[in-house]
Amino acid sequence: MIPDPRPGARILIVEDEPEFADLLALWVERHGWRPRVARDGAAAIVAFEAEEPDLVLLDLSLPRLSGWHVIERIRAASLVPILLVTARDGEQDKIRGLGAGADDYVTKPLSFPELMARIEAVLRRADIRAAAIAGDEIHHPGLVIDGRGHRVAADGVEIHLTPTEYRLLRHLAERPGRVVGHAELLTAIWGAGYRDDIHLLRVTIRNLRAKLAEAAPDRRFLETSYGIGYRFRPGEEPASDA
Numbered sequence: 001m002i003p004d005p006r007p008g009a010r011i012l013i014v015e016d017e018p019e020f021a022d023l024l025a026l027w028v029e030r031h032g033w034r035p036r037v038a039r040d041g042a043a044a045i046v047a048f049e050a051e052e053p054d055l056v057l058l059d060l061s062l063p064r065l066s067g068w069h070v071i072e073r074i075r076a077a078s079l080v081p082i083l084l085v086t087a088r089d090g091e092q093d094k095i096r097g098l099g100a101g102a103d104d105y106v107t108k109p110l111s112f113p114e115l116m117a118r119i120e121a122v123l124r125r126a127d128i129r130a131a132a133i134a135g136d137e138i139h140h141p142g143l144v145i146d147g148r149g150h151r152v153a154a155d156g157v158e159i160h161l162t163p164t165e166y167r168l169l170r171h172l173a174e175r176p177g178r179v180v181g182h183a184e185l186l187t188a189i190w191g192a193g194y195r196d197d198i199h200l201l202r203v204t205i206r207n208l209r210a211k212l213a214e215a216a217p218d219r220r221f222l223e224t225s226y227g228i229g230y231r232f233r234p235g236e237e238p239a240s241d242a
């Protein structure tokens with residue numbers, strides 16, 4: 001078996017069905033991670049603040065405080081990976097969950113081996129993220145963002161961004177691999193009053209892409225997730241057919 005990323009990682013399991021929660025904890029433990037179970041949304045927030053987990057496995061339908069509120073509360077304070085557990089027919093929940101800041105989702109009924117693989121993948125992505133960010137600088141293949149002086153270089157070519165474009169690129173590059181929702185981007189970059197102005201976001205993304213492409217025509221840093229948001233692609237190498 002391939003060694004798991006981050007042995008000993010703390011996994012906060014938020015699940016109200018006791019037997020299912022115990023089973024999840026058992027699988028997590030067998031995988032070399034440290035589980036901690038919270039049985040409702042309010043307990044999840046308390047456990048999150050007390051333990052600073054490395055990943056949150058979150059059931060959406062919870063008593064006391066819904067999964068949505070849990071995501072919101074956690075995202076207001078932290079970039080910790082969140083893996084959602086959604087109902088089989090919850091297509092809207094998946095889209096809304098990714099838009100709200102979840103990293104990925106799995107669907108009930110669960111395949112436990114698949115769930116473990118997803119946890120590994122999300123932890124690995126978090127490791128890439130941690131490695132990419134050093135102080136004020138962000139390094140990805142082909143892209144350097146230097147916070148001091150707001151300098152950005154793509155494939156070694158310095159590019160000149162407006163302050164808004166800079167903040168947008170930085171927000172995405174700090175979250176490689178995660179689809180960041182329209183509302184999160186608009187709120188973070190422009191403010192809460194702009195959270196529905198998708199046109200503004202689209203235009204800014206277009207300009208940003210054009211500048212990046214001029215410096216590094218073979219790369220595609222920013223991916224569109226239709227109806228949800230945008231994703232920075234980590235470790236993207238130049239396309240061979242370009």
Ligand code: CA
Pocket residue numbers: 015016017059060061062
């Ligand atoms: Ca539930």
